[in-house]
Amino acid sequence: MVKKYDVIVIGAGPGGMTAALYASRANLHVLILDRGVYGGQMNNTAEIENYPGYKSILGPDLAEKMYESALQFGAEYAYGNVENVKLTSAKTKVVKTDSEEFETDVVIIATGSQHRKLGVPGEEEYSGRGVSYCAVCDGAFFKNKQVAVIGGGDSAIEEGSYLTQLAANVNVIHRRNELRAQKIIQKRAFANAKMNFTWDTVVTEISGDGQKVTGLNVHNNKTGEDSKIAADGIFIYVGIEPMTTPFESLNITDENGWIETDEKMSTKAPGVFALGDVRKKDLRQITTAVGDGSIAGQQAFNYLETLKD
Template structure:
């Protein structure tokens, strides 16, 4: 009787994280008729909710990041996916089932888990960065750009996000300094062409930030060092926007799951980790590139693989 009670409360799949990878997994899990719950501690959508424009999602030539989030979310809700707003504090693997522990102590039992916690903005680690966070230092142009309308800002980075947000800020700020440690950008060619053509953007290449200066009102300037000549100079600015990559949010990855040296989860082609029944998708998973379309694909693959895993487990249990 106890086992039946436990089985009735058990999920086929628990998805941890509500970004594109997690929501995509939710869609495919519901289509596979799995008893599924998605747990997200904040607003569903992940990093794309902070993106002004998305121009590289196949089939949609241009869409706002928040709007695309809503499309993912509404699609998942169409299949009646259970979505709980809560924080997962740990994922505990087991032999018969896995447990997901929520803030407050509630324990959920499940046959399989898809980890989709995403990533977080990488910090520069320079003096003044953390002290001035929220007082002129930001990691999200679409969140905070409004506060710098008509002012001067510094953008740090050379990838797609840095270029996209420099272009976004150039539309509302008087001047944008784009600081990059190399002499060429890593971002896509089309974005580079737009940056080069924008008169309000001044390139500061082969350079890094050494220091962020501030007064009682917030950021007042930065010290920039040329990595080739080691010469430094000061740039007066009202704000600093930092886009130097992301780190995987791997705090919930259980012990025993294989990760690479950078902290990304290593999986097979099914997005399954080294622990059976536990899958990793999106920005936390080791792969060649992090793009929305790849995160969505991860979610699809992991959900289909999880469905097969759970069906196999149930069939084996029925034969015993």
């Protein structure tokens, strides 16, 4: 028998959990679905310094607090890898996972984004064997070793700074001649004696000995010079991509896969809302996801009220 809910929230990051909190507090029957552990990317963040109410808090600790809050009014949580969402009528949606199906009147998409890959030779081969996208997860494997960080945004520089607590040296490789990270993050990085920077450079190949990473081949965009850089670990932070494949049939994404919404988190599909990092927006932070989640949770209630008319 197919289980029926008023609202199904797909994704248990900070935005999804906030949406579930607001919707369940409005006495709606809510299910949160996620293919992994609740908390999303917070679980991969060592320290969060910009969430109001905490001078500093570990990412997994904040995830745990949000999870407890999200379920306090009766929302349910279940593991499920969502494969697609179908609008079976003007009102009903069917959410299909890899193991079962659910019916709901409202879908809130909070699947977030994932790290973009370089797409160079050796990246897939050495993934998990020296290539990583999470310093908090894998940094301990490179204690007193040489590591390279690819990228120049907030994530690259913050995670690079974190790695200096473990690695002997952190070489930040960036394709431009200046960083894109926030100035305060840059200031800390430039003052860190264990961080150095390789400018105007792109990675062309990740090399190894067949078992683990040994370094990378790089190309200087200005001089045209090709060279090799030795590294025991390579951490890649070159952008993010929306996780929206299950929703392609709904026709709610732009040409790059980001979901377009209005200020009420509504998509072009009736009764389908989206929030957080999966949206087409400029700032992707825990605080903005939480703000989106509160709006989406309340708008779910408002939408259901219109169905009663």
